[in-house]
Amino acid sequence: MIEVRQLQKSFGSLDVLKKITFAVKPGEVVAVIGPSGSGKSTMLRSLVHLEEVTGGSIYIHGKPLIENGKYAGNADIREITATMGMVFQHFNLFPHLSVRGNLELAPRTLKRGNPQEIAAKSKELLSKVGLADKADVYPSMLSGGQKQRVAIARALMLNPDILLFDEPTSALDPELTGEVLRVIRQLAEENMTMIIVTHEMSFARDVADRVFFMDNGEIAESGTPEQIFGSPRLERTRTFLNQD
Numbered sequence: 001m002i003e004v005r006q007l008q009k010s011f012g013s014l015d016v017l018k019k020i021t022f023a024v025k026p027g028e029v030v031a032v033i034g035p036s037g038s039g040k041s042t043m044l045r046s047l048v049h050l051e052e053v054t055g056g057s058i059y060i061h062g063k064p065l066i067e068n069g070k071y072a073g074n075a076d077i078r079e080i081t082a083t084m085g086m087v088f089q090h091f092n093l094f095p096h097l098s099v100r101g102n103l104e105l106a107p108r109t110l111k112r113g114n115p116q117e118i119a120a121k122s123k124e125l126l127s128k129v130g131l132a133d134k135a136d137v138y139p140s141m142l143s144g145g146q147k148q149r150v151a152i153a154r155a156l157m158l159n160p161d162i163l164l165f166d167e168p169t170s171a172l173d174p175e176l177t178g179e180v181l182r183v184i185r186q187l188a189e190e191n192m193t194m195i196i197v198t199h200e201m202s203f204a205r206d207v208a209d210r211v212f213f214m215d216n217g218e219i220a221e222s223g224t225p226e227q228i229f230g231s232p233r234l235e236r237t238r239t240f241l242n243q244d
């Protein structure tokens with residue numbers, strides 16, 4: 001579903017991704033953990049072309065977004081990245097649009113179905129995340145947990161088959177994380193392919209098929225949750241896990 005080879009990214013003289021290689025299978029849930037500044041967000045953003053990398057290859061469904069450092073054409077990039085949805089730490093909802101407006105903007109702009117179909121889909125997805133009664137409300141009226149559930153519903157509007165989450169609960173008060181994690185867990189049960197950058201270790205342990213420990217621009221260690229949390233191979237993984 002996702003294949004990344006020798007992915008490289010530098011900001012000036014700073015090497016943020018140092019030849020990262022990994023693959024994600026259909027239906028797999030990968031949790032990415034690691035210290036702040038290790039390159040987790042940059043890796044995720046590179047997959048959806050929010051960040052231009054400096055070298056390597058990314059294949060989504062076997063199609064190259066970038067191959068040996070050379071990007072595909074714009075039309076191909078749009079087509080490939082449209083199969084992925086992304087959810088950010090700070091929700092990134094449009095404040096001037098209602099909840100429904102937030103969900104319907106992209107499919108309307110991209111003409112994915114007629115207005116009735118799009119409205120039916122947004123209704124269905126708001127029910128799915130437990131916010132059927134919030135369709136006409138503006139984001140400023142919602143709690144952080146509700147905003148993030150709207151963001152997840154919005155990410156699902158274009159029927160992505162890959163969802164990427166960048167610390168989806170880090171901006172939330174602790175009592176609001178559960179409602180968001182429940183929605184993500186449900187998506188995992190429905191076999192959505194997901195990469196989740198998270199600081200919620202018990203959630204990662206619980207929901208992930210595999211865990212990547214990123215450190216200093218590399219996937220330093222990867223394995224099953226049992227391996228990574230139970231018997232980490234590297235000293236730096238142990239140190240990271242013990243500080244929480």
Ligand code: ADP
Nearest residue numbers: 011014016034035036037038039040041042043
């Ligand atoms: P993480 O998500 O693991 O905290 P990031 O991917 O956000 O890490 O950042 C990795 C490194 O890249 C950090 O050192 C960060 O300061 C640097 N970085 C990220 N974005 C930029 C940018 N736009 N310009 C310069 N440096 C950046």
Ligand code: MG
Nearest residue numbers: 040041042166
């Ligand atoms: Mg980050």
